[in-house]
Amino acid sequence: MLVLPLALAACATPRESCLSSVGREGRVLDALIAQTRGNVMRGYAIEEREELRTSRQLCRYRTDEGAIARRFCDRTVVEELRVPVTIDIEEEKVKLDQLLQRRERVARVQAEARAQCVARYPE
Known part of the structure; x- marks a missing residue:
């Protein structure tokens, strides 16, 4: 199972590799936002x-x-x-707001980085 992603990564073009690496932080933030939203909605x-x-x-x-x-x-x-697990819902709301603000900043930086990938590796 672990070999498959490596094999697929080896097939990726330089442009695809560049775009994938640019989106990594955004994907992590998206997962954290989804987890924090779920915590706030559930209350734990x-x-x-x-x-x-x-x-x-x-x-x-x-x-x-x-x-x-x-x-x-x-x-x-x-x-x-x-x-x-018990949580402080108000703290979770503050954390969610901070994550959303950070996601906006990262999205702007990623858009610029994606444009550089496209310019560097045109198809």
Whole structure:
């Protein structure tokens, strides 16, 4: 799965690579804005945590004679949990306003950078 994005990136033209790198900060800000808006609307945040659990399973193993046998064994399983977390809604609103202002500034800078990419790498 990890090889596919690398293979596709290798196929990108210099213009596409330039445009993609220009948009990176905007995409991060868009994700943060969406997350903060969701927090304000819900009234709480959702935190993702990983929890280790032990699971008893039927496992295969090779005996001293070389035969395959089965027995129960413990396996550690990583579970991803989504946990509600208390937030200060007023602080979240202030953070959202700051993110939106920053997004506007970044959009102006990105528009200029995109124009430079197009000028540098015409199709």
